[in-house]
Amino acid sequence: MNLPVNIWNRAAETLPREEIxxxxxxxxxxxxxxxxxxxxxxxxxxxxxxxxxxxxxxxxDLHHLPFTTKEDLRVNYPYGMFAVPMREVVRIHSSSGTxxxxxxxxxxxxxxxxxxxxxARFMTAAGVTQEDIVHIAFGYGLFTGAFGLHxxxxxxxxxxxxxxxxxxxxxxxxxxxxxxxxxxxxxxxxLTLADRMEKQGIAPGSLALRVGLFGxxxxxxxxxxxxxxxxxxxATDNYGLSEIMGPGVAGECLLKQGMHLAEDHFLAxxxxxxxxxxxxxxxxxxxxxxxLTKQAFPMIxxxxxxxxxxxxxxxxxxxxxxxxxxxxxxxxxxxxxxxxNVFPTQIEEVLFQIEGCExxxxxxxxxxxxxDSLEVxxxxxxxxxxxxxxxxxxxxxxxxxxxxxxxxxxxxxKLVEPQTIKRHEGKAIRVIDRRNQ
Amino acid sequence: MKVxxxxxxxxxxxxxxxxxxxxxGKTGINIRALSLADTSxxxxxxxxxxxxxxxxxVLREQRFTVSITEVIGIEVPDSPGGLTSILQLLDQHxxxxxxxxAFAERVGNNAIIIFRFDNVDEAISALSSHGVKILPSERITxx
Numbered sequence: 246m247n248l249p250v251n252i253w254n255r256a257a258e259t260l261p262r263e264e265i266x267x268x269x270x271x272x273x274x275x276x277x278x279x280x281x282x283x284x285x286x287x288x289x290x291x292x293x294x295x296x297x298x299x300x301x302x303x304x305x306d307l308h309h310l311p312f313t314t315k316e317d318l319r320v321n322y323p324y325g326m327f328a329v330p331m332r333e334v335v336r337i338h339s340s341s342g343t344x345x346x347x348x349x350x351x352x353x354x355x356x357x358x359x360x361x362x363x364x365a366r367f368m369t370a371a372g373v374t375q376e377d378i379v380h381i382a383f384g385y386g387l388f389t390g391a392f393g394l395h396x397x398x399x400x401x402x403x404x405x406x407x408x409x410x411x412x413x414x415x416x417x418x419x420x421x422x423x424x425x426x427x428x429x430x431x432x433x434x435x436l437t438l439a440d441r442m443e444k445q446g447i448a449p450g451s452l453a454l455r456v457g458l459f460g461x462x463x464x465x466x467x468x469x470x471x472x473x474x475x476x477x478x479x480a481t482d483n484y485g486l487s488e489i490m491g492p493g494v495a496g497e498c499l500l501k502q503g504m505h506l507a508e509d510h511f512l513a514x515x516x517x518x519x520x521x522x523x524x525x526x527x528x529x530x531x532x533x534x535x536x537l538t539k540q541a542f543p544m545i546x547x548x549x550x551x552x553x554x555x556x557x558x559x560x561x562x563x564x565x566x567x568x569x570x571x572x573x574x575x576x577x578x579x580x581x582x583x584x585x586n587v588f589p590t591q592i593e594e595v596l597f598q599i600e601g602c603e604x605x606x607x608x609x610x611x612x613x614x615x616x617d618s619l620e621v622x623x624x625x626x627x628x629x630x631x632x633x634x635x636x637x638x639x640x641x642x643x644x645x646x647x648x649x650x651x652x653x654x655x656x657x658x659k660l661v662e663p664q665t666i667k668r669h670e671g672k673a674i675r676v677i678d679r680r681n682q
Numbered sequence: 683m684k685v686x687x688x689x690x691x692x693x694x695x696x697x698x699x700x701x702x703x704x705x706x707g708k709t710g711i712n713i714r715a716l717s718l719a720d721t722s723x724x725x726x727x728x729x730x731x732x733x734x735x736x737x738x739x740v741l742r743e744q745r746f747t748v749s750i751t752e753v754i755g756i757e758v759p760d761s762p763g764g765l766t767s768i769l770q771l772l773d774q775h776x777x778x779x780x781x782x783x784a785f786a787e788r789v790g791n792n793a794i795i796i797f798r799f800d801n802v803d804e805a806i807s808a809l810s811s812h813g814v815k816i817l818p819s820e821r822i823t824x825x
Contacts, residue, residue, distance in 0.1 A: 625691045625724075625747045632689040632751040632798070633780055634719045634726055660724050662693050663745045 272537035364397025367496025375402030380425035389491025439475035449477030467597035503568025717783035
């Protein structure tokens with residue numbers, strides 16, 4: 246492949262494996278000392294486990310410490326997990342908090358610097374340079390996405406258009422007139438833009454768009470193909486969560502063979518979500534992250550609930566940092582229907598294989614007469630609307646057949662009108678489980 | 683010859699049909715003929731209106747899923763067996779009727795029926811060459 250390999254921080258991103266481990270051990274010891282001194286929640290965890298920061302002699306010793314979960318953050322809402330006084334905190338962000346209280350996270354000046362550096366790394370890996378005009382269509386606000394990408398773009402020297410989310414027609418006008426070359430948004434919003442372009446007769450070739458950096462929700466390989474073709478871009482994935490930092494935890498290079506994880510700042514483990522056991526290298530399981538350099542909001546063994554796999558082989562781009570596979574779903578998204586594990590992403594892939602179907606869908610899980618039922622609601626659009634009832638019903642039958650084959654359980658497909666499925670902050674709510682109500 | 687028919691996807695829930703007709707009514711669009719095909723979950727509403735492009739625009743603005751299909755309007759003798767002769771003629775020319783529905787009003791002594799065929803052009807030539815009257819688009823929308 247003849248792609249330009251730009252590396253933002255060559256020394257850090259191509260560090261030999263043994264040196265990565267040494268650096269991680271040193272930084273882990275510092276982080277454990279910090280939280281043992283400053284954060285009551287961690288002081289209790291050390292006490293309960295009988296493990297002291299001084300007992301850490303290898304990275305594997307970390308296994309003696311318990312996990313940190315979303316529940317810990319909820320109990321310590323809002324500032325209980327902060328390791329520095331508020332006068333040192335320069336920024337507050339917060340998770341969307343769709344269920345109960347949101348999660349509050351804070352950053353010191355150094356934390357913001359680190360965050361900016363890590364976003365600049367993955368944006369560079371995704372092909373962004375100072376020549377680019379970066380169109381940031383994430384919502385600016387408590388959500389980490391927009392600010393993270395904003396600061397990273399500026400560090401690279403690219404020109405930022407902080408367009409914010411929504412108002413698709415205006416987005417397209419600005420994209421045409423300001424010559425946006427790098428698009429930053431959720432993958433589902435990327436498809437919304439593509440739909441609107443089609444409707445308005447805007448050919449992808451008439452825009453200056455070159456690359457698309459998509460994150461904030463899981464997406465499939467089929468969705469990548471569709472985004473690349475319909476927007477005329479190279480589409481890359483990036484990963485982050487506000488509890489750990491926000492975007493910048495991991496991101497793909499142009500080879501698209503997994504997201505390089507910033508291992509000099511985060512220690513990654515993969516565990517069995519049911520037993521909590523650490524799994525051998527290369528296993529699929531839940532990602533657990535420990536921050537190694539964060540000051541305001543350090544996290545020890547945080548359960549991300551994202552299902553993935555890590556690959557420690559050196560990438561052809563030269564980066565030595567482990568590569569994380571596209572997330573396969575979340576442990577809390579995983580549905581057990583009639584005893585079968587079902588991930589919403591599997592359903593997304595099936596819907597994509599049926600030509601022209603954009604992924605606005607929602608799963609309704611219910612229990613009738615002690616039997617689980619799965620209904621997939623699909624928003625109808627003009628690609629999958631047929632004037633003839635015969636064809637419209639055939640579409641439903643085909644979708645149901647494919648779903649049954651892929652999932653191993655039967656699903657009813659219900660066509661619904663556009664905009665029926667609720668969105669929250671640009672993210673579609675994918676699953677409604679009524680079994681425990 | 684061909685008439686633009688508007689097709690709309692609607693979910694089977696109460697009041698939905700009224701919303702479609704309400705949108706059209708408010709914009710001053712008059713419905714000339716209509717047919718509804720439905721299943722337990724959803725339906726396809728097909729309309730002939732006096733201004734199909736305007737209807738398409740306002741319905742899309744209201745986020746309905748809409749498409750335009752070409753159909754033709756045929757004058758059928760309003761007498762026993764009148765429709766049969768036309769259907770037989772189409773059958774001889776291997777044109778299939780996908781669906782059809784009638785206009786409420788008559789033109790002279792004839793009823794008007796809207797047809798969707800698998801091969802619209804073949805249907806037009808077969809019907810015209812046998813003296814069956816196909817109504818011009820502007821006639822239909824102004825009935």
